[in-house]
Amino acid sequence: MDEPKVRKPPLVWWAGGLLLALTQLLAIGLKKPLGVSTQFVVGSSVAMRKLGGKYADYAKAHPLIGDKTKDGKVVENKKYGRLGYGWWLDIGLIGGAFLAAVATRRWRLSVTTAWWRANNRGVFSRLVIGFVGGFLLLLGARLAHGCTSGQFASGWAQLSLSVAPFTVTMFAFAMVTARLFYAKSPEIER
Secondary structure, eight states: OOOOEEOOOSSOHHHHHHHHHHHHHHHHHHTOOOOOTHHHHHHHHHHHHHHOHHHHHHHHHOTTTSOEEETTEEEOOHHHHSOOHHHHHHHHHHHHHHHHHHHTTOOOOOSSOHHHHHTTOOHHHHHHHHHHHHHHHHHHHHHTTSOHHIIIIIHHHTTOTTHHHHHHHHHHHHHHHHHHHOSSOOEEOO
């Protein structure tokens, strides 16, 4: 079996960071800061309302996603009752990433990565650990009423006080996790 290789990225790291910063500033100027995880809650709320019956009743009565009472009238919770800007942002992120991968000829169907293979781990463990990690990340984001992308990228763009300790903590844990899961590095094309 060949040694796993990682292809050279199409952009240097600082150019990608600059593009992300410009995108964030554009988003803030046009609508609101970027954020992703809330749309999972919005999608669930809209789906429950469409299903009707006990699901719709639950969604309408829920303290976060439910309808509000204002001046004795029930008013639909517009943030969680409709698909809006954030939902289309998420769709655009997925579509844009796919188009970028196709345009740079880097897209291929794979259930694992060169990094994972370089550390002699199998496909099943990749799927299980990926699912568990994704679940914990989304759970933590919802418990904190925000996600890492919203706090990190949007927080710095808005000069939020909480973003500095969050960033230090996030990168510290990311480095520890990377060291645990990716002790060996695959060969990187130059």
